[in-house]
Amino acid sequence: MKLITHKFGMLFSFLFVLCLTITSCDFEFDLPEEGSIADNTLPTAAFSASQTDAEDFRIVTFTNQSASATSYNWDFGTGDTSEEKDPSYSFAGEGVYTVTLDISDGNGVTASVTNEINVIEPEEPDDIVPTVLNGDFDGGQDDWKIESFTDGTTSPFNSSSDGSPVDYDGNDTGAKTAGAKWTMGTSAAHLLSGNSRFAYQAFTVSPNKTYVVEWEYAIKNDATDVTGGDRLVLQILDGHYSDGKDALTAPVLSETVGDDALGKGNFTVLKTEFETNDSGKIAIWMFGVTSEDAYADNIKLYPKG
Amino acid sequence: MNKLYNIAILAISMALISCGDDYLNPSPTSAISEAGYFETQSQLESGVINMYDGIQGVNSTGTNNNRAVQIEFYMAEMLSDNTRTKSFEGEAAQFESYDVKSTNGIITDYYRSMYDIIFRANTVLANLEVATTKKAQFEGEAKFVRAYAYFNLVRLFGDVPLLDRVVDPLETDLQFTRVGTSQVYDLIISDLTTAAANLDNSYKTRASQAGAQAMLAKVHLTLGNYNEARSLCESVVGAGFALEPNFKDVFYNEGNDEVIFSIGYLSDDTDDSQNFSSEWLNAVGRTSGVNYVTDEAVTALDALGGDRTAYSYRVDAIQNEQHQVVKYLPNGDDALGIDAVSSNPVLAGNDWIVIRYADVLLMHVEAIMAGGINTVDGAAIASFQAVRDRAGLTTVVSEVTKQQLLDERRVELAFENHRFFDLVRMGAAIEVLSEYSTNNGYNFSGTDLILPIPQREINLSNGVLTQNPGY
Numbered sequence: 194m195k196l197i198t199h200k201f202g203m204l205f206s207f208l209f210v211l212c213l214t215i216t217s218c219d220f221e222f223d224l225p226e227e228g229s230i231a232d233n234t235l236p237t238a239a240f241s242a243s244q245t246d247a248e249d250f251r252i253v254t255f256t257n258q259s260a261s262a263t264s265y266n267w268d269f270g271t272g273d274t275s276e277e278k279d280p281s282y283s284f285a286g287e288g289v290y291t292v293t294l295d296i297s298d299g300n301g302v303t304a305s306v307t308n309e310i311n312v313i314e315p316e317e318p319d320d321i322v323p324t325v326l327n328g329d330f331d332g333g334q335d336d337w338k339i340e341s342f343t344d345g346t347t348s349p350f351n352s353s354s355d356g357s358p359v360d361y362d363g364n365d366t367g368a369k370t371a372g373a374k375w376t377m378g379t380s381a382a383h384l385l386s387g388n389s390r391f392a393y394q395a396f397t398v399s400p401n402k403t404y405v406v407e408w409e410y411a412i413k414n415d416a417t418d419v420t421g422g423d424r425l426v427l428q429i430l431d432g433h434y435s436d437g438k439d440a441l442t443a444p445v446l447s448e449t450v451g452d453d454a455l456g457k458g459n460f461t462v463l464k465t466e467f468e469t470n471d472s473g474k475i476a477i478w479m480f481g482v483t484s485e486d487a488y489a490d491n492i493k494l495y496p497k498g
Numbered sequence: 499m500n501k502l503y504n505i506a507i508l509a510i511s512m513a514l515i516s517c518g519d520d521y522l523n524p525s526p527t528s529a530i531s532e533a534g535y536f537e538t539q540s541q542l543e544s545g546v547i548n549m550y551d552g553i554q555g556v557n558s559t560g561t562n563n564n565r566a567v568q569i570e571f572y573m574a575e576m577l578s579d580n581t582r583t584k585s586f587e588g589e590a591a592q593f594e595s596y597d598v599k600s601t602n603g604i605i606t607d608y609y610r611s612m613y614d615i616i617f618r619a620n621t622v623l624a625n626l627e628v629a630t631t632k633k634a635q636f637e638g639e640a641k642f643v644r645a646y647a648y649f650n651l652v653r654l655f656g657d658v659p660l661l662d663r664v665v666d667p668l669e670t671d672l673q674f675t676r677v678g679t680s681q682v683y684d685l686i687i688s689d690l691t692t693a694a695a696n697l698d699n700s701y702k703t704r705a706s707q708a709g710a711q712a713m714l715a716k717v718h719l720t721l722g723n724y725n726e727a728r729s730l731c732e733s734v735v736g737a738g739f740a741l742e743p744n745f746k747d748v749f750y751n752e753g754n755d756e757v758i759f760s761i762g763y764l765s766d767d768t769d770d771s772q773n774f775s776s777e778w779l780n781a782v783g784r785t786s787g788v789n790y791v792t793d794e795a796v797t798a799l800d801a802l803g804g805d806r807t808a809y810s811y812r813v814d815a816i817q818n819e820q821h822q823v824v825k826y827l828p829n830g831d832d833a834l835g836i837d838a839v840s841s842n843p844v845l846a847g848n849d850w851i852v853i854r855y856a857d858v859l860l861m862h863v864e865a866i867m868a869g870g871i872n873t874v875d876g877a878a879i880a881s882f883q884a885v886r887d888r889a890g891l892t893t894v895v896s897e898v899t900k901q902q903l904l905d906e907r908r909v910e911l912a913f914e915n916h917r918f919f920d921l922v923r924m925g926a927a928i929e930v931l932s933e934y935s936t937n938n939g940y941n942f943s944g945t946d947l948i949l950p951i952p953q954r955e956i957n958l959s960n961g962v963l964t965q966n967p968g969y
Contacts, residue, residue: 239967254932256943258945279943316870
């Protein structure tokens, strides 16, 4: 009997456990989503781009204007990608590139935007057009004197009324105008003395560009010649100088020599192209090496093209 | 019986009269209210003055007041590489570190101030019919002031709600719907065009023709309309303004020939004084010192300022490693020969210059440069040279590069609320501010070029107003 009771007891225990098991199966535990609210702020993708490097136009900085996103995938349309928020990217060169930004938030919701990016090479800067002061010598020696001249004279040339019959604006009037004159006594080079005269004028031009210096000269006749021939020389000096002694030994960017003795009043136009230096600071330096009177007029300096 | 009849008639008459609107909505007799106030031209003129009072702002240290132009430097200078807080702390330091929160009380104040000014201008425009002889003038002034406020808003906040008339409190759709910047600029251009046509140059502390032309020139530069900007600048150049020979006098000789439009303040007057001058000093105002000059700006001024440097910044006498702005000092500087402007520096009377002639000359250069990287144009060089000559920098210039123009604007107009706008307008903001931010350990990204819409406004809109990206 006691055994039977025990067996019944076991049965009851078994049933009880079974009931519990069945009952517990009816419970539903709260799922993670229960009580949470829908995500109404979905990610939106947007960006802008700008060429931000003054030195290198190919570098484009992207500004991410996306909202409600946590991860970013950029495709620059060149095969390169980035996962930065605000990347910078160096394109190969000028052109239109299709850039795509894919974004997603923490729930894995994604958005995407594609923009065409126009990478433009900036225009070449305009070249400086320098003004040659008193280029027609109407003002006599004005604006052509160097500040000082150790062991020399700052007087640049002899003022002359036997200049070119062409006006500074290119108009040929047939009547002679003012000009600059060098003589045997004011000559330089191997004839250098305390009386040698040099015309000097400083300019600031665009660095590392091609410029043209244009001028007219005439030599009185071919009667006698100095060593190397009667000539007028126009040099472009590298830099600005305040003392003629320094200018004499200055590096020369370009030199033009006028040596055709066609006679007084018969002017020849010379044009010389030259490359400017890194600083853009240059000077015109003119002198004569001549036994016969030589004349110059209408000095012009301008960028090529 | 007859008597009773009379009483009845009287009662009925009274009843009929009392049915009028005035009984339910009486006009107050002890105070002035807008309803029914604007009946004569002189009354409307007080409404016109009220607009400038709005720009002037309240001399207060609390963000619940509309402080308007008195707090503009936080955005226009401290958000640039020119200035910062002295102690790198507090809400004000959010600007220099490019960490401005939408809850920032200063931007909330400024945004609200601009719409307050717009409301005041729209009120004048709504009552123009009472004007007799000055109708065109008042219309011009109101439209100038409205354009001034929108130009500031659109440059700082991007797309903004556009209110071109007085709105009802219930018209929430208008109040909280942001419209595109191009639509805002359309209104600004149309307002300034009307102002330039209707006004003359009688005033410096009220709107003028030259003021409207100069501001319109800057709007066109911002939009890249360089030809329009150039001809507007040339109109102002021909209007008889001139550079003050001595740079100091621009700021300490009020109403001088260089000033085109300024906001007037009166010294030691609680209603019409300003406190920004004292906030820029060492713990004279409420802050320990804001709008202090950055090392970067000191370097630029030392290198390029010429005669302007001494009157632009000085060493802080209390903390020698710090630098203060010298323009608009309220309590003078003996060493520089500047007299005190007010006996109480917190109630300063220094006028705030919005537009001056040097700005127009440099805008002229910018218009001719037309977005390029340099100009060798003679007219541009002449304008540029004029500004430099006054500063004692008389070396003859033969070209102006974009970088030189940006630098020249920085040192000529330092701390006059131009720098941030100049950097953005000339397309240099991301490059310059990224480098500045990196060097100083700040937090700049491209989205910082537009401020957040104040959270308070978004809350008021029940979420209709959208936030700018990056906030």
